[in-house]
Amino acid sequence: xxxxxxxxxxxxMSLTNQRIERSPGHTATIYLKEARYEFLKNLRLxxxxxxxxxxxxxxYVLFGLVLNAxxxxxxxxxxxxxxxxxxxxxxxxxxxxxxAAGLASDRGLGxxxxxxxxxxPPFAYFVxxxxxxxxxxxxxxxxxxxxxxxxxxxxxxxxxxxxLLGTLxxxxxxxxxxxxxxxYFTGPNSAPATINLIYLPxxxxxxxxxxxxxxxxxxxxxxxxxxxYHLSQLALGIVGAGRNESNATHWEVLAAFTMICLGVARIGxxxxxxxxxx
Numbered sequence: 695x696x697x698x699x700x701x702x703x704x705x706x707m708s709l710t711n712q713r714i715e716r717s718p719g720h721t722a723t724i725y726l727k728e729a730r731y732e733f734l735k736n737l738r739l740x741x742x743x744x745x746x747x748x749x750x751x752x753x754y755v756l757f758g759l760v761l762n763a764x765x766x767x768x769x770x771x772x773x774x775x776x777x778x779x780x781x782x783x784x785x786x787x788x789x790x791x792x793x794a795a796g797l798a799s800d801r802g803l804g805x806x807x808x809x810x811x812x813x814x815p816p817f818a819y820f821v822x823x824x825x826x827x828x829x830x831x832x833x834x835x836x837x838x839x840x841x842x843x844x845x846x847x848x849x850x851x852x853x854x855x856x857x858l859l860g861t862l863x864x865x866x867x868x869x870x871x872x873x874x875x876x877x878y879f880t881g882p883n884s885a886p887a888t889i890n891l892i893y894l895p896x897x898x899x900x901x902x903x904x905x906x907x908x909x910x911x912x913x914x915x916x917x918x919x920x921x922x923y924h925l926s927q928l929a930l931g932i933v934g935a936g937r938n939e940s941n942a943t944h945w946e947v948l949a950a951f952t953m954i955c956l957g958v959a960r961i962g963x964x965x966x967x968x969x970x971x972x
Contacts, residue, residue: 732822750784770935773846778929784834789827789869797877798885831866865925871955878962
């Protein structure tokens with residue numbers, strides 16, 4: 695190797711090291727920028743935005759404001775009750791489609807290889823998807839609550855609303871983890887169908903469409919093992935329509951489900967790394 699080549703190689707290595715050695719503030723800026731661009735990307739995808747926002751809102755307007763606005767469930771008016779259940783439904787949709795479908799598509803396009811080759815922190819990509827899911831979840835809950843106040847006569851103390859919003863937003867984490875696991879084990883074309891095959895039956899069996907007390911006995915037993923049931927019960931407990939079950943148990947189930955899904959996602963991540971880099 696000539697002296698010029700040695701000098702150039704040393705300069706490139708020096709530049710690379712300078713790019714990799716970042717201050718904590720610089721790293722945080724990268725994470726925030728990646729989250730911002732991920733949010734804007736999903737916002738501009740009309741099919742994603744329309745589906746994750748319109749389905750829970752459409753169902754809420756139809757069943758909460760048009761057909762059953764004056765009815766009550768578990769001692770709570772239907773418009774208030776359904777904010778909790780359709781809020782859970784909306785959080786699931788935003789999280790699963792935002793992470794699983796996006797990750798599967800990016801894997802198919804080779805975008806993850808480009809990300810790995812860049813000096814960006816490796817986990818910024820995944821954190822951005824989770825943050826984006828939480829933002830869309832917040833938007834959905836705010837939209838449902840606005841409709842409930844304006845058209846359904848929903849009244850709730852500010853503290854209770856803040857608790858409901860916070861619970862459902864944090865509830866996006868287990869389903870984002872589930873989405874990451876699905877994204878690593880489905881392809882770009884099969885991901886949306888796979889998500890629907892899991893998302894829709896799980897929503898029904900958890901009592902998000904039909905109130906839990908009206909479900910067949912066998913379905914109610916299945917619901918106890920499903921994460922959407924536990925998140926919806928946390929939300930329903932805030933609006934006064936819960937089943938008087940332990941909140942700690944609900945959070946424990948959601949936390950355990952999150953860790954299992956993250957473990958599966960890690961296996962998928964390692965499998966992809968071995969395929970690409972040996």
